[in-house]
Amino acid sequence: xxxxxxxxxxxxxxxxxxxxxxxxxxxxxxxxxxxxxxxxxxxxxxxxxxxxxxxxxxxxxxxxxxxxxxxxxxxxxxxxxxxxxxxxxxxxxxxxxxxxxxxxxxxxxxxxxxxxxxxxxxxxxxxxxxxxxxxxxxxxxxxxxxxxxxxxxxxxxxxxxxxxxxxxxxxxxxxxxxxxxxxxxxxxxxxxxxxxxxxxxxxxxxxxxxxxxxxxxxxxxx
Amino acid sequence: xxxxxxxxxxxxxxxxxxxxxxxxxxxxxxxxxxxxxxxxxxxxxxxxxxxxxxxxxxxxxxxxxxxxxxxxxxxxxxxxxxxxxxxxxxxxxxxxxxxxxxxxxxxxxxxxxxxxxxxxxxxxxxxxxxxxxxxxxxxxxxxxxxxxxxxxxxxxxxxxxxxxxxxxxxxxxxxxxxxxxxxxxxxxxxxxxxxxxxxxxxxxxxxxxxxxxxxxxxxxxxxxxxxxxxxxxxxxxxxxxxxxxxxxxxxxxxxxxxxxxxxxxxxxxxxxxxxxxxxxxxxxxxxxxxxxxxxxxxxxx
Numbered sequence: 001x002x003x004x005x006x007x008x009x010x011x012x013x014x015x016x017x018x019x020x021x022x023x024x025x026x027x028x029x030x031x032x033x034x035x036x037x038x039x040x041x042x043x044x045x046x047x048x049x050x051x052x053x054x055x056x057x058x059x060x061x062x063x064x065x066x067x068x069x070x071x072x073x074x075x076x077x078x079x080x081x082x083x084x085x086x087x088x089x090x091x092x093x094x095x096x097x098x099x100x101x102x103x104x105x106x107x108x109x110x111x112x113x114x115x116x117x118x119x120x121x122x123x124x125x126x127x128x129x130x131x132x133x134x135x136x137x138x139x140x141x142x143x144x145x146x147x148x149x150x151x152x153x154x155x156x157x158x159x160x161x162x163x164x165x166x167x168x169x170x171x172x173x174x175x176x177x178x179x180x181x182x183x184x185x186x187x188x189x190x191x192x193x194x195x196x197x198x199x200x201x202x203x204x205x206x207x208x209x210x211x212x213x214x215x216x217x218x219x220x221x222x
Numbered sequence: 223x224x225x226x227x228x229x230x231x232x233x234x235x236x237x238x239x240x241x242x243x244x245x246x247x248x249x250x251x252x253x254x255x256x257x258x259x260x261x262x263x264x265x266x267x268x269x270x271x272x273x274x275x276x277x278x279x280x281x282x283x284x285x286x287x288x289x290x291x292x293x294x295x296x297x298x299x300x301x302x303x304x305x306x307x308x309x310x311x312x313x314x315x316x317x318x319x320x321x322x323x324x325x326x327x328x329x330x331x332x333x334x335x336x337x338x339x340x341x342x343x344x345x346x347x348x349x350x351x352x353x354x355x356x357x358x359x360x361x362x363x364x365x366x367x368x369x370x371x372x373x374x375x376x377x378x379x380x381x382x383x384x385x386x387x388x389x390x391x392x393x394x395x396x397x398x399x400x401x402x403x404x405x406x407x408x409x410x411x412x413x414x415x416x417x418x419x420x421x422x423x424x425x426x427x428x429x430x431x432x433x434x435x436x437x438x439x440x441x442x443x444x445x446x447x448x449x450x451x452x453x454x455x456x457x458x459x460x461x462x463x464x465x466x467x468x469x470x471x472x473x474x475x476x477x478x479x480x481x482x483x484x485x486x487x488x489x490x491x492x493x494x495x496x497x498x499x500x501x502x503x504x505x506x507x508x509x510x511x512x513x514x515x516x517x518x519x520x521x522x523x
């Protein structure tokens with residue numbers, strides 16, 4: 001899922017200052033699961049903004065709404081009337097959701113209420129960790145299902161760097177070294193030989209190196 | 223013409239090699255580099271110029287050129303942290319055109335561990351891919367994108383290794399890949415745990431790695447037990463045994479500790495000289511180049 005974090009209330013107040021009628025719009029998909037922008041967070045953030053508004057005499061009028069998916073036009077339609085009757089939208093969707101809302105309502109200011117962080121999973125209660133950098137050219141088949149692009153701080157493709165020790169990463173000593181995990185995994189599945197191959201430089205063009213990415217599926221175009 | 227460096231000739235001749243490291247400053251005063259070079263004396267075959275290990279300093283390319291001008295042979299360090307393959311290959315062409323003949327390929331300290339943790343990194347290629355790229359440029363005269371290189375590119379290719387990195391199997395696998403990719407000399411991280419280094423070296427010998435590359439063992443004089451503890455706690459690639467720290471503590475005041483640090487370093491070098499598979503030493507000083515000259519002077523006694 002896409003994992004995001006809430007911006008702080010002072011940051012949101014800075015963003016919204018000068019506006020009156022504000023729609024706080026949640027998303028029922030990824031950001032609900034990672035406890036950043038679902039119905040519950042819409043309620044909490046709206047309450048906090050109302051308190052801040054009173055404290056700073058900002059006269060915010062806040063409406064709350066959560067739709068199933070902000071990145072999908074079918075669901076965005078459900079927000080049409082609420083968007084219309086407010087001056088601005090504070091989207092608690094991911095970066096894709098914020099932009100989808102902004103594209104659908106070109107005359108309405110749409111602000112991001114979250115910092116979209118990464119594609120990851122819930123590792124344990126209260127801890128989400130990145131697992132995929134969406135590089136556009138997956139190499140997981142070669143590394144025992146553990147991604148060196150995401151889980152090595154240097155995206156090393158040929159083995160660990162010198163900062164790998166005792167299963168820890170030098171850059172984040174609270175996290176395991178991705179390369180130690182790859183080594184252990186390949187060893188346990190009898191594929192350690194894969195590490196002996198010198199992997200050539202990666203083609204980053206399918207990643208951010210090629211600009212804004214688009215996938216066209218001719219078989220789905222009418 | 224494959225190589226054109228004194229370091230390459232010394233490796234080929236089987237001489238015991240001494241290299242040292244120069245840490246440029248955040249400075250435009252070339253005199254500082256020249257002073258550091260002159261303090262090294264004649265016992266050094268080549269001098270590494272560090273590539274921004276802790277944040278922006280005078281560039282390793284510029285520092286290497288100062289050395290060339292002063293008649294000293296540089297080992298031009300390139301980390302893959304800050305430049306993509308376009309910039310690195312471009313710098314390599316320029317370096318070679320201006321007389322640099324030794325290149326050391328490494329990934330470099332992650333920027334999060336430098337004074338500029340907020341900067342973005344590049345890591346377009348890793349250290350092994352850099353080694354292979356330099357070898358391709360030299361042996362096939364083509365850049366990574368297939369463009370032909372005009373003129374010779376006679377550089378000696380070096381890489382680094384951390385003997386203390388565990389597990390040993392993964393460590394040696396990585397070392398073997400570096401040598402297979404083209405590393406003709408390996409400078410190791412500073413060695414303090416000599417027994418662990420011997421175990422690492424034995425594995426390297428068993429896999430015939432020492433026959434295909436020149437291992438230059440890293441040594442570093444410690445100034446005192448506090449420095450030793452700081453290095454141990456902050457650098458995962460350094461392993462400093464408690465026995466060394468105790469020895470420094472017992473030495474006495476700061477002056478005595480510094481002297482003991484030098485003694486430990488000299489003892490380590492003498493042991494290294496006897497080891498099968500060690501072709502020389504690489505003197506690290508963390509920017510205290512004067513300490514290198516003390517070691518050289520003591521070795522020559």
